[in-house]
Amino acid sequence: MxxxxxxxxxxxxxxxxxxxxxxxxxxERVAARRQVARLENRLQLLLENLNVGVFSSTLDGYLLESNQAFLNLLSVNNLTEAQAVNLRQLCSQLSPPGTPLLTSTEVSRGKSQKAQEIRIPQTDGQSKWVLLTQYLNTNDDEGVIDAIVEDITALKQAELALRQLNETLELRVQQRTGELEDVNSQLEAFAYSVSHDLRAPLRAIESFAQILLDSYRTQLDASGQNYLDRIRRAAVLMNTLIENLLDYSRITPPPHHPTSSNYLTLFN
The missing domain is CATH 1.20.5 (Single alpha-helices involved in coiled-coils or other helix-helix interfaces)
Structure with missing residues (x-):
């Protein structure tokens, strides 16, 4: 041969x-296949070391493949254990209730992407929040769901802490507003009491000065009449000032209508 x-x-x-x-x-074909194999190995290594869960499943919810991060979210040791769990049945037990995975109805309506936040109860009584983002693709002419699962527990905890802080601040503002209203009421009562107590002797001074001027004007020289007139006018002026102070204490500011604000939008 x-x-x-x-x-x-x-x-x-x-x-x-x-x-x-x-x-x-x-x-050249052998070199190309080796290059493709190297790229596939690098991509697989990258997926395995990601902190984000990645998986593929059928439309019925049966797992095809996933990385280690997704297995950790399911609290299973390997892909075989994970494939024993139907993802659609698992999602029906999560919060909020429903079917987070893309459904055949949604697919028939042309929907090819879906994102939803899901709360996953843990065995220790705590909860883990994840963001499930799905994409509809085809594999051998069959529909498959490729999805990314991000752990957003820390973000949810931060949102909860911020919400609680916001509620605490609103409560403190209400308390301080009530205290301020009480103080203003006390100040108004004090101003009214003081003005009333001051006006009584002023009215007496003014009245007696006027009586002296009316009854004893002929017995007083020009200086005495001037002094009494100045006393009377000073008493009248002081009474006017006290009345103005009382009126000012009764002035109320325009009504304030507080509105709630969502501080979470500042961090988005």
């Missing part, structure tokens, strides 16, 4: 050119 091959190559130079091209093409 070797002799025949040598005879084929030697006696047919144009066939030798074809053989060289064929060998070169085969070597």
């Amino acid at each position: 070797k002799a025949g091959l040598d005879d084929y190559i030697v006696k047919s130079p144009r066939h030798f050119v074809r053989l060289r091209v064929a060998v070169q093409g085969a070597l």
Whole structure:
């Protein structure tokens, strides 16, 4: 056979050119397959080391493949254990209730992407929050769900802490507002009491000064009349100032209508 091959190559130079091209093409295909294999290995290594869960499943909820992060979220040791769990049945037990996975109805309506936050109860009584983002793809002409699962527990805890802080601040504002209203009421009562107590002797001073002027004007010289008139006018002025102070204490600011604000939007 070797002799025949040598005879084929030697006696047919144009066939030798074809053989060289064929060998070169085969070597290039082998190199391309090796490059693809290296890229696949790198991609697989990247997926396995991600902190984000990645999985593929059928539309019926049966797991096809996943990375280690997703297995950790399911609290299973390997892919075989995970495949024993129907994801659609598992999702029906989560919160909020429903079917987070893409349904056949949604697919028939042309929906190819879906994202939803899900709370997963843990064995220790705590809860873990995840963001499930799904994409509809095809594999051998069959619909499959490729999904990314991100652990957003820390974000949810931060949102809860911020919400509680907001509620605490609103409660403190209400308490301080009530205290301020009480203080204003006390100040108004004090101002009214003080003004009333001050106006009584002022009215007496004004009245007696007027009586002296009316009854004893002829017995007083010009200086005495001037002094009494100045006393009377000063008492009138002081009474006017006290009345203005009382009126000012009764002035109420325009009504304030507080509105609630969502501080979470500042962090989005």
